[in-house]
Amino acid sequence: MLMLVTGGSGSGKSEFAENIAVSCGSDNLIYIATMFPYDEEAFKKVERHKIMRKDKNFSTMECFTNLKKISLPKGTTVLLDCMSNLVANEMYQRDGAKELTFECVLDGVKSIKNEADNFIIVTNEIFSDGIEYDVETEKYLSNLGRINEAIGNIADKIVEVVYTIPIYQKGEKP
Amino acid sequence: MIFVIGGEYQGKLNYVLNLTKLKREDMVDGVCGSEKELEEKQIIYNFHLLIKRLLKKDENIEFVEGKIKDIIQKNPEVIIISNEIGYGVVPIDKFDRKYRELAGRISCELAKEAKEVHRVICGIGSIIKG
Numbered sequence: 001m002l003m004l005v006t007g008g009s010g011s012g013k014s015e016f017a018e019n020i021a022v023s024c025g026s027d028n029l030i031y032i033a034t035m036f037p038y039d040e041e042a043f044k045k046v047e048r049h050k051i052m053r054k055d056k057n058f059s060t061m062e063c064f065t066n067l068k069k070i071s072l073p074k075g076t077t078v079l080l081d082c083m084s085n086l087v088a089n090e091m092y093q094r095d096g097a098k099e100l101t102f103e104c105v106l107d108g109v110k111s112i113k114n115e116a117d118n119f120i121i122v123t124n125e126i127f128s129d130g131i132e133y134d135v136e137t138e139k140y141l142s143n144l145g146r147i148n149e150a151i152g153n154i155a156d157k158i159v160e161v162v163y164t165i166p167i168y169q170k171g172e173k174p
Numbered sequence: 175m176i177f178v179i180g181g182e183y184q185g186k187l188n189y190v191l192n193l194t195k196l197k198r199e200d201m202v203d204g205v206c207g208s209e210k211e212l213e214e215k216q217i218i219y220n221f222h223l224l225i226k227r228l229l230k231k232d233e234n235i236e237f238v239e240g241k242i243k244d245i246i247q248k249n250p251e252v253i254i255i256s257n258e259i260g261y262g263v264v265p266i267d268k269f270d271r272k273y274r275e276l277a278g279r280i281s282c283e284l285a286k287e288a289k290e291v292h293r294v295i296c297g298i299g300s301i302i303k304g
Contacts, residue, residue, distance in 0.1 A: 008260035010278015129262025137263060163285035165302050
């Protein structure tokens with residue numbers, strides 16, 4: 001099962017995705033953390049998420065770039081949080097995929113989808129503030145938007161979380 | 175408490191007034207309303223700007239959350255209208271980031287407590303909870 005979870009900032013999408021991952025009932029829960037703790041604020045965000053999932057029995061793997069390098073044992077449920085950080089890392093970090101961000105991220109997603117029983121991806125709705133950004137930021141928005149669309153195409157379920165309330169945009173609500 | 179959300183300029187206030195047959199006089203604006211009005215009026219409008227106003231007064235998150243909790247405790251049947259924010263690129267300004275994050279977190283709490291949550295787009299509301 002591939003599920004894409006989206007929503008605005010502070011909408012409760014991560015917590016929702018964690019609960020979905022736990023409810024899959026797998027013995028092997030893997031959390032792929034993509035946020036690079038580049039400053040104090042990012043570090044605090046990472047800590048907040050660690051506290052939120054501490055009793056949920058995830059084993060955490062950090063992956064800032066090149067999702068494809070991850071290889072998984074059989075029978076896993078994987079939660080990736082979140083796509084917006086992974087895309088930024090691929091575009092801007094030294095060992096990132098740069099111009100090949102779209103292709104590289106999608107290859108990684110497909111490879112995990114093939115190996116895991118359940119794969120839940122958290123992404124971000126950052127496309128509606130009506131501001132025209134500089135070329136670099138627009139390129140980032142375009143990459144993330146296209147990646148969301150491509151994952152949406154192969155996902156079994158797409159859930160938009162609105163202030164903790166899940167709205168199923170694709171697939172049936174369980 | 176009923177929570178009504180949606181983007182800016184989507185007709186949220188008109189939607190609520192039509193639905194409830196309440197009048198503009200029954201509404202307090204979060205931008206400028208007094209504590210007394212917030213605790214007594216049937217509709218709180220621009221709730222997101224009330225969060226911003228409180229956060230500007232005191233950047234302590236607990237202070238803002240406490241004030242909001244007080245208002246709802248004293249006005250448990252209130253209809254709260256708030257803009258859905260947080261659907262854009264992370265703001266450069268630190269206060270803006272803090273406000274956006276806090277508005278999201280408080281709205282999550284309100285959505286959990288609310289007996290109904292309505293989401294308005296182009297004047298049309300859908301009930302997403304209740």
